[in-house]
Every structure is written in structure tokens, then in C-alpha cells.
Amino acid sequence: MKEIVAIVNAYDALDHATTRAALATVVRVEGSSYRRTGARMLIADNGRWVGGISGGCLEGDALKRARLAIAQTKPTLVTYDTTDDDAYQIGVGLGCNGIIDVLITPLDPNTTNPVHILKSCVEDSRQTHVLLTVTNAPGVLPQGEIIRYEGRDSLNGLGDEAAANQLAQTVEEHLAQQKSAPASVTMANGQTLEVFVEVMLPVPQLVLMGQQYDVYPLVRLINELGWQAVVVANPQKVSQAMFAEATSIVQPDAFQTIAFDAQTAIVLMAHDYKTDKYNLPKALATVAPFIGILGPRKRTDKIFAELTAEGLFTGETDRIHAPVGLDIGAASPEEIALSIVAEVRAVLSGREGMSLRLRNAPIHDHP
Structure with a gap:
């Protein structure tokens, strides 16, 4: 939560008339990595950032990709595979030895964006929050959108009752285990809905x-x-x-x-x-x-x-x-x-x- 507080404070301090920003979020990890799912990094187009998604091996590349996402006003999902022995592969030098998916989402200050939702969680810090970050939902929901899960009705926007019921069951299982993890369900149209289920416990x-x-x-x-x-x-x-x-x-x-x-x-x-x-x-x-x-x-x-x-x-x-x-x-x-x-x-x-x-x-x- 400390990192989230720092990101929220840094975002609030930006001059949104002159500076644009994106939020990078680790949404999936396979194998070993320095940071786990839920790690975040606020990246401004002036080259400054707050937070981190790795031990330092991915931040530079994430900055470049964030600038591109901001320019295109389009989220992007980046996969870093550091299991390869290729010496030129990003992260190999630090021995991460894992696969990390990072979602980079441009932030529009004029609409409710991921940082606004994180801020509401910070302000209600003694509650358990469940956030569903959309990583892939063709034709259903925008990539990068965050659903604040407060029960089955939170998923009515999917327009697919069976998929919503299945996803709600998965979310409840993660909540019971107090574990954050990716999840996916097949929609009635045959498309796969992929989300990152994040269980945010109260700070100790x-x-x-x-x-x-x-x-x-x-x-x-x-x-x-x-x-x-x-x-x-x-x-x-x-x-x-x-x-x-x-x-x-x-x-x-x-x-x-x-x-x-x-x-x-x-x-x-x-x-x-x-x-x-x-x-x-x-x-x-x-x-x-x-x-x-x-x-x-x-x-x-x-x-x-x-x-x-x-x-x-x-x-x-x-x-x-x-x-x-x-x-x-x-x-x-x-x-x-x-x-x-x-x-x-x-x-x-x-x-x-x-x-x-x-x-x-x-x-x-x-x-």
C-alpha cells in the first residue's frame, strides 16, 4: 500500500495540462521475479516515474513503452521473458528467470482512471478491496479498465450471465485465499475474457x-x-x-x-x-x-x-x-x-x- 500511496500522491501533484502519464501494473508472473503481481509504476511522459515493476531491469524499457502508449492513448500488454539465456534479453543480467506481463495504461485525468480507483482504496485503507483489471476482453470491455468488485452484481457490465457467474466464483475463491492472480473465462461469443484479480488487504x-x-x-x-x-x-x-x-x-x-x-x-x-x-x-x-x-x-x-x-x-x-x-x-x-x-x-x-x-x-x- 505504501507504493500505491506514493503513486497517488505523485499523480495528484502532476500538472495535467502539461504532463501526461501512464500506469504500469504487473498482472502476471511465471517463475521468479523481483516484484510480484500488483506491483505498479507511475510513468510520466517527462521521463520521471514512481514505484517499480522489477529490481531495475525492466523500468527503462517500460518508460519507452509507456511514452508510446501515452502518445497513442492506447493500453498495451507487454510480456518480458527473462528465462531465455540470450544475453541481450531484458532482465537476464539480473537473473530474474521468469515471465512477467506488464499492463501499461495511459491515464486520462478527465475520466475515472485506475489511479482514481486506487486513491479510493487508500482512503478506505482498513477494508479489503478486490480489483479486477481487464487485460483482454475483445469487444466487451476496454483493456486496462478496472472493475471494483463488490459482489456478483459488479460484473453485470459483461452482458454475459454465465461468464459473470463463473468469474464471480473464481474471484470469491481468490478472496477466500487472500491471493491475487490472473483469471480467465470464455464468453458466450467464444472470446476469452482475461482479468487480473487483485485482493488488496488492509495494511497491517x-x-x-x-x-x-x-x-x-x-x-x-x-x-x-x-x-x-x-x-x-x-x-x-x-x-x-x-x-x-x-x-x-x-x-x-x-x-x-x-x-x-x-x-x-x-x-x-x-x-x-x-x-x-x-x-x-x-x-x-x-x-x-x-x-x-x-x-x-x-x-x-x-x-x-x-x-x-x-x-x-x-x-x-x-x-x-x-x-x-x-x-x-x-x-x-x-x-x-x-x-x-x-x-x-x-x-x-x-x-x-x-x-x-x-x-x-x-x-x-x-x-
């Missing part, structure tokens, strides 16, 4: 229950990632810097007003035993899939025992990560922040957080 949100000095580097790291940091603390006990850096600061007695979802992690880091003990049942009452507790295991076990004796803890520990963070030998507040964020990312991604050299599968899941 960390709810930090504490106000000590180690909250600050954690908030800064969260900001760098483009995530959201909600600090639960007495506003009178945090510095002005925290007001500037945190997404929001919530009074402890207003904890229930926070919007919790499947992309929310809670970290108890008050450095006060009674406070963390008081906050744990409140955290467990939410739908947050990750609850971290800072401090030694012995301390947490004592909290569990006391809450159990008081009838406030049922023994649920699947969501609880204590001590919070990955075992990276962290010592400083900054390193501890890194270990916490890394564990949150691993859990929300359904990963183990181990060394990639030990993974007996591709780094990225393939559709």
Missing part, C-alpha cells in the same frame, strides 16, 4: 499498548513500512514527536473504539506488570490474530496464572506471542522493534519466520 496495523521510550523506534519502523501505528497511552505522557509519527493516539479507556481486524497486531509493552496484566484480557477480547507481550517468559507465565485464578483467562495461547519478536539477538530498542515487526509480518503472512535458505519451496506462492 500495530496497536502498541505502552508509552515508554522503546515505543518510538517501533512507531518509526512501522511508518517506514507504510503500516499503521496506533499508540494506546495517555496523551499527556507522550511527546509531540509521537503525535506527529503515530497514526493515532488513543486514550486507554477508549481502547474499544479501535477498529480491529485480521490485519491487526497488538503489542503489550507498558513495562508495568499490572498494566500488561490488565490489558491482556482486553486484547484477547478483540479479533486481532496477533497479541505480543514484551518481557521474559517467566513474567508472562505469572500473568497467565493470576488471570486464570481470577477467571479472566481460559488458557488461549495460540494468538499470544511471548516473549514477542523473532530470535535475532536483538538488544537495542531499534533491534527489538525490528524483531517484533518481523514476527508480525511472518504471522500475518502465515510464515514461520525462518531463514529463506531453509525453505524447501519458492519464496513466493505461485497461483
Whole structure:
């Protein structure tokens, strides 16, 4: 989402009277590539761009193709095949070893275009959005058009009930798996409708229950990632810097007003035993899939025992990560922040957080 925010801000800053632009989107990947489907790059006809579709091997060529698409006011789908050993093939030098389809769409500022739709998603960032980018639909829909999927009725514009039903079923399967991937259906006229189904989850949100000095580097790291940091603390006990850096600061007695979802992690880091003990049942009452507790295991076990004796803890520990963070030998507040964020990312991604050299599968899941 951070890249999308940068693209939206850059597009809004353009002087559309003098500068035209296109949006390049990775819509299909086979094999290995530095960026995955959904990676985007805003390209202006003055040669400037924001975002990226690769590790640097495709951007130069994409710029040339974008200028041509802008001049022709026509979208184009470009396939980069870096599996060939030809030394002159774009991307081979960086060892991408994959096939990447990139859709380049000229942007008309006077009509609803893809960036406008992305902006609406950014403004509603705590919702899951499903976007269908048309990559091929002869005689049905313009190439590059984006459908904001909100249920089967979103596909009525296809004018083909059977194809719409089939596509809706496929989209719902991707949504259930929280996976973005290309999809295709055969229309009644025999033509093939091809779309890129993009599932945009809410950005990770960390709810930090504490106000000590180690909250600050954690908030800064969260900001760098483009995530959201909600600090639960007495506003009178945090510095002005925290007001500037945190997404929001919530009074402890207003904890229930926070919007919790499947992309929310809670970290108890008050450095006060009674406070963390008081906050744990409140955290467990939410739908947050990750609850971290800072401090030694012995301390947490004592909290569990006391809450159990008081009838406030049922023994649920699947969501609880204590001590919070990955075992990276962290010592400083900054390193501890890194270990916490890394564990949150691993859990929300359904990963183990181990060394990639030990993974007996591709780094990225393939559709």
C-alpha cells in the first residue's frame, strides 16, 4: 500500500495540462521475479516515474513503452521473458528467470482512471478491496479498465450471465485465499475474457499498548513500512514527536473504539506488570490474530496464572506471542522493534519466520 500511496500522491501533484502519464501494473508472473503481481509504476511522459515493476531491469524499457502508449492513448500488454539465456534479453543480467506481463495504461485525468480507483482504496485503507483489471476482453470491455468488485452484481457490465457467474466464483475463491492472480473465462461469443484479480488487504496495523521510550523506534519502523501505528497511552505522557509519527493516539479507556481486524497486531509493552496484566484480557477480547507481550517468559507465565485464578483467562495461547519478536539477538530498542515487526509480518503472512535458505519451496506462492 505504501507504493500505491506514493503513486497517488505523485499523480495528484502532476500538472495535467502539461504532463501526461501512464500506469504500469504487473498482472502476471511465471517463475521468479523481483516484484510480484500488483506491483505498479507511475510513468510520466517527462521521463520521471514512481514505484517499480522489477529490481531495475525492466523500468527503462517500460518508460519507452509507456511514452508510446501515452502518445497513442492506447493500453498495451507487454510480456518480458527473462528465462531465455540470450544475453541481450531484458532482465537476464539480473537473473530474474521468469515471465512477467506488464499492463501499461495511459491515464486520462478527465475520466475515472485506475489511479482514481486506487486513491479510493487508500482512503478506505482498513477494508479489503478486490480489483479486477481487464487485460483482454475483445469487444466487451476496454483493456486496462478496472472493475471494483463488490459482489456478483459488479460484473453485470459483461452482458454475459454465465461468464459473470463463473468469474464471480473464481474471484470469491481468490478472496477466500487472500491471493491475487490472473483469471480467465470464455464468453458466450467464444472470446476469452482475461482479468487480473487483485485482493488488496488492509495494511497491517500495530496497536502498541505502552508509552515508554522503546515505543518510538517501533512507531518509526512501522511508518517506514507504510503500516499503521496506533499508540494506546495517555496523551499527556507522550511527546509531540509521537503525535506527529503515530497514526493515532488513543486514550486507554477508549481502547474499544479501535477498529480491529485480521490485519491487526497488538503489542503489550507498558513495562508495568499490572498494566500488561490488565490489558491482556482486553486484547484477547478483540479479533486481532496477533497479541505480543514484551518481557521474559517467566513474567508472562505469572500473568497467565493470576488471570486464570481470577477467571479472566481460559488458557488461549495460540494468538499470544511471548516473549514477542523473532530470535535475532536483538538488544537495542531499534533491534527489538525490528524483531517484533518481523514476527508480525511472518504471522500475518502465515510464515514461520525462518531463514529463506531453509525453505524447501519458492519464496513466493505461485497461483
